[in-house]
Amino acid sequence: MRVLTALSLLALAGLLALGVSGVFPRPELPSADEVAAEWGAENVVAAIILGVRLWDTLFEILVYAMTIVGVKLGLRLLRWERPLPPVAETPLLRRSADLLLGPVVVFALYVAVSGHLGPGGGFPAGAILGTALLLLALAKGVERLSAEIHEPALEWAEYGAIVAILALAGGLLLLGRRGSGYLVAANVLIALEVAIGAWVVLHRFASSRGEV
Amino acid sequence: MAAALSGVLLYLGLGLLGFVGAPRAFSLVALLGGATTFALWAPGFPEVLVGGLPWGIAVAGDTWTVGLWALGLVLHATLLVHAWAKDSAFHPLTTVLIGTCLAGALSRDLFNLYVLMDLSSLIALVLIASGRRVRAVWAGLQYLVLTEVGLTLYLFGLGLVYGRLGTLSVSALAERGPNLSDPALAVGVGLLLAGTAVKTGVFLLGLWLPQAHGQAPTEVSVLLSGIVVKIGVVTLARLAEAFPVGTVLLFLGVLTGFGGLLYALWEKDLKVFLGFHTVSQLGYMLIGLGLGAGTGALLYAVAHGLFKGLLFLAAGEAVERTGQRQIAFLTGRLSLPLAVGLGVGACAIAGLPPLAGFAAKGVLALGAPGWAKGAFFALGLGTAASFSKLVPLLRPRERGPAGGLPVLAAAVVALGVAGTVLAGDLLAPRAWGEAILVVGLGYGLYHGLSRVRPGLPRWGFDWSVVSLLGASVGVAGLVAFGGL
Amino acid sequence: MEGLAAVALAIALVGVGFWTLIVRRNLIWKLLGLNVGASGAILFLVALAHRPGARPPIVGLGPGPSADPLPHALVLTAIVIDFATLALALVYVIFLTEHRHTQDVERLERDEERGWPQP
Numbered sequence: 029m030r031v032l033t034a035l036s037l038l039a040l041a042g043l044l045a046l047g048v049s050g051v052f053p054r055p056e057l058p059s060a061d062e063v064a065a066e067w068g069a070e071n072v073v074a075a076i077i078l079g080v081r082l083w084d085t086l087f088e089i090l091v092y093a094m095t096i097v098g099v100k101l102g103l104r105l106l107r108w109e110r111p112l113p114p115v116a117e118t119p120l121l122r123r124s125a126d127l128l129l130g131p132v133v134v135f136a137l138y139v140a141v142s143g144h145l146g147p148g149g150g151f152p153a154g155a156i157l158g159t160a161l162l163l164l165a166l167a168k169g170v171e172r173l174s175a176e177i178h179e180p181a182l183e184w185a186e187y188g189a190i191v192a193i194l195a196l197a198g199g200l201l202l203l204g205r206r207g208s209g210y211l212v213a214a215n216v217l218i219a220l221e222v223a224i225g226a227w228v229v230l231h232r233f234a235s236s237r238g239e240v
Numbered sequence: 241m242a243a244a245l246s247g248v249l250l251y252l253g254l255g256l257l258g259f260v261g262a263p264r265a266f267s268l269v270a271l272l273g274g275a276t277t278f279a280l281w282a283p284g285f286p287e288v289l290v291g292g293l294p295w296g297i298a299v300a301g302d303t304w305t306v307g308l309w310a311l312g313l314v315l316h317a318t319l320l321v322h323a324w325a326k327d328s329a330f331h332p333l334t335t336v337l338i339g340t341c342l343a344g345a346l347s348r349d350l351f352n353l354y355v356l357m358d359l360s361s362l363i364a365l366v367l368i369a370s371g372r373r374v375r376a377v378w379a380g381l382q383y384l385v386l387t388e389v390g391l392t393l394y395l396f397g398l399g400l401v402y403g404r405l406g407t408l409s410v411s412a413l414a415e416r417g418p419n420l421s422d423p424a425l426a427v428g429v430g431l432l433l434a435g436t437a438v439k440t441g442v443f444l445l446g447l448w449l450p451q452a453h454g455q456a457p458t459e460v461s462v463l464l465s466g467i468v469v470k471i472g473v474v475t476l477a478r479l480a481e482a483f484p485v486g487t488v489l490l491f492l493g494v495l496t497g498f499g500g501l502l503y504a505l506w507e508k509d510l511k512v513f514l515g516f517h518t519v520s521q522l523g524y525m526l527i528g529l530g531l532g533a534g535t536g537a538l539l540y541a542v543a544h545g546l547f548k549g550l551l552f553l554a555a556g557e558a559v560e561r562t563g564q565r566q567i568a569f570l571t572g573r574l575s576l577p578l579a580v581g582l583g584v585g586a587c588a589i590a591g592l593p594p595l596a597g598f599a600a601k602g603v604l605a606l607g608a609p610g611w612a613k614g615a616f617f618a619l620g621l622g623t624a625a626s627f628s629k630l631v632p633l634l635r636p637r638e639r640g641p642a643g644g645l646p647v648l649a650a651a652v653v654a655l656g657v658a659g660t661v662l663a664g665d666l667l668a669p670r671a672w673g674e675a676i677l678v679v680g681l682g683y684g685l686y687h688g689l690s691r692v693r694p695g696l697p698r699w700g701f702d703w704s705v706v707s708l709l710g711a712s713v714g715v716a717g718l719v720a721f722g723g724l
Numbered sequence: 725m726e727g728l729a730a731v732a733l734a735i736a737l738v739g740v741g742f743w744t745l746i747v748r749r750n751l752i753w754k755l756l757g758l759n760v761g762a763s764g765a766i767l768f769l770v771a772l773a774h775r776p777g778a779r780p781p782i783v784g785l786g787p788g789p790s791a792d793p794l795p796h797a798l799v800l801t802a803i804v805i806d807f808a809t810l811a812l813a814l815v816y817v818i819f820l821t822e823h824r825h826t827q828d829v830e831r832l833e834r835d836e837e838r839g840w841p842q843p
Contacts, residue, residue, distance in 0.1 A: 029702065033746045036710040041739050043427055043716050044396060048731045048768070050424030051403040054775065058294040060793050061783050072781040072790065076797040080291040083245075083299075087343070087355045088801045090252060091362060094336065095808035097259065098366035101329055102815035146782060151800060187256050194253045201290060202242050229811055236818055295794050351798055358805050362812060369816060374823050374840055378832060381751075381816045388758055388809050389742070395765040395802060396738075399772050399795070408794075700833050705746050 154222020322644025390438025400428025430716025440472025458556025497523020599659025624682020
């Protein structure tokens with residue numbers, strides 16, 4: 029079995045090497061700067077993700093949303109026999125969470141709002157916000173935080189954000205309006221959706237922990 | 241174009257709203273909205289770049305789009321009738337899944353198709369596991385891992401093709417006249433084909449298919465074999481349009497047709513048996529694509545979606561009501577509607593006139609060369625032989641609820657009659673006689689074969705991955721050296 | 725040149741990742757292998773965007789041609805998809821661990837052949 033595996037992987041690697049050795053140098057590219065200007069952005073990648081190839085990004089957002097649905101459904105009915113092992117709680121962690129939370133949230137907002145001008149955008153901003161929530165969860169305990177931030181309302185907000193993105197995209201694709209304001213709105217909505225999703229995944233995995 | 245895009249957006253948005261509340265109502269509204277937008281664009285529309293130049297996503301409403309939209313909407317209606325009472329997550333998930341498949345039928349962009357194939361796999365996995373049975377979860381997990389390996393290869397191929405030709409749109413690729421003697425391009429095209437074949441469930445590449453389709457809950461099996469597999473088929477059709485890969489598709493078609501059939505002949509578990517037949521039936525579509533008979537392949541894809549949906553619906557209900565999965569234990573335990581549904585489905589798949597299978601096989605064989613006709617004959621013989629196993633099940637025990645079976649059965653008959661009449665040549669007595677002869681011979685063959693018990697190899701998880709990688713290298717090599 | 729080095733690394737990642745996916749018996753290891761292999765494809769796309777002497781694809785970051793922005797956009801989608809696959813697969817590994825008390829593929833397959841006896 030190992031021999032066959034090694035052989036097929038070597039053959040695959042050889043094939044890939046044969047392929048990529050012919051792929052450079054690349055042919056000339058269309059100029060990207062005009063595309064960015066047309067969409068009211070300076071970051072060409074943002075103009076592609078939220079503009080030219082928005083139709084892809086919609087499904088990407090759905091991939092994320094459906095994963096969260098899958099995590100929620102899959103971990104819903106697990107019943108562990110033992111009580112959950114407690115998470116260590118230290119004063120140091122709590123102090124640093126208090127100190128760091130503000131800057132992290134502000135940074136996430138900055139990354140979301142300026143995503144069309146430089147590196148950044150909704151997905152990284154959402155991931156950063158999710159990290160802030162992780163920090164809080166470590167300091168306060170997952171269940172307490174979950175009660176404090178009204179999780180059911182958050183889930184509604186998540187679906188609301190995605191439907192708003194779909195509506196925005198529909199308006200954009202069908203009416204053809206463009207501009208920086210739209211890019212900022214889309215980035216903020218995506219950040220919201222990703223952050224809530226990250227929290228849901230974190231919470232479900234944390235409360236399903238146990239031992240084999 | 242606007243109508244088609246808003247139909248997809250409607251499906252996705254309403255599906256998501258269904259997670260918040262009123263899932264059935266939103267699902268129904270999505271179906272109605274989808275049907276309305278379909279009626280608006282159904283004459284078709286030429287290719288448009290959504291998002292504009294230079295990197296926009298190409299969508300078009302061609303015959304494949306029309307056929308798959310019709311199939312998707314019929315299946316959605318069936319499931320709404322059949323599973324109205326299912327739990328709250330089922331309806332939103334199916335709505336989003338059908339919306340994804342509708343978008344897949346529209347798309348003519350390689351990367352967009354990658355995202356849609358992946359999204360459909362993920363939703364399908366959530367649905368497969370929603371029954372919370374260990375077997376289903378295990379089959380689903382293998383499905384996810386194998387598909388992901390395949391799609392990684394697809395991504396490599398996509399990078400190579402984009403690197404050489406600088407575009408992702410199918411029509412632009414075809415216009416640039418891809419020359420497969422360029423090694424980078426040949427390897428790229430091979431990997432694209434192999435990755436899609438894994439997702440579609442072609443034999444030796446997508447060995448996850450029979451178990452995943454067989455172990456899923458009834459309604460989910462209907463969707464998986466009915467429309468989710470067709471996203472892969474439509475991607476293969478787009479690839480065949482962009483690149484000269486007919487020979488490789490013929491090769492894969494013969495392989496999957498007979499490979500799936502070989503396993504189906506001796507399979508005892510009713511739903512897994514139907515899963516192996518999905519693998520085998522892919523052979524017809526791939527041979528059709530390889531011969532360049534796009535219409536025949538499309539008709540076969542739609543017909544297969546309908547009759548395999550019907551078969552899975554009847555078989556799944558029978559399995560769920562009796563708690564028995566083995567064909568032998570189900571004898572004489574089916575209610576009347578289930579037996580009729582199973583019978584109609586089996587007759588259709590075996591190609592008895594005037595059902596959908598007959599029309600599709602007939603149209604496919606019309607322009608085929610002699611050897612392909614021989615392959616179709618052998619496949620039809622084997623299909624009839626293996627479905628002869630189900631004959632004892634058709635004796636009904638009592639009356640019972642029919643659920644969504646009449647919808648699908650009516651669609652199978654309607655497509656069959658329409659196809660037979662429109663194709664013209666199929667009304668000749670000779671065509672009917674041949675079809676009935678094949679089924680009769682198949683029934684005879686079954687009695688001969690039932691004494692043989694070959695030991696076919698079982699494919700575990702690891703072996704499936706190895707066979708996937710090996711077969712992908714084979715496919716890519718075939719493209720590369722075929723082009724030299 | 726940097727482009728080719730990154731591509732070589734990408735192929736190595738695919739090899740290492742898929743080797744782990746096939747040879748390791750533990751499901752968690754298998755998923756890690758799968759993810760490493762998938763990141764090989766991502767690295768390949770990033771390397772594809774490279775052009776000698778190019779600037780990042782942001783307007784106003786100096787003269788000259790910019791790197792190809794399209795692969796960057798595609799990679800973002802591919803990363804989200806990999807994350808999604810891993811998260812879902814882990815959920816079902818947790819499910820199997822809970823119900824079968826094992827993450828070993830060979831034991832799961834043996835159980836499957838015997839019709840899943842009570843663990």
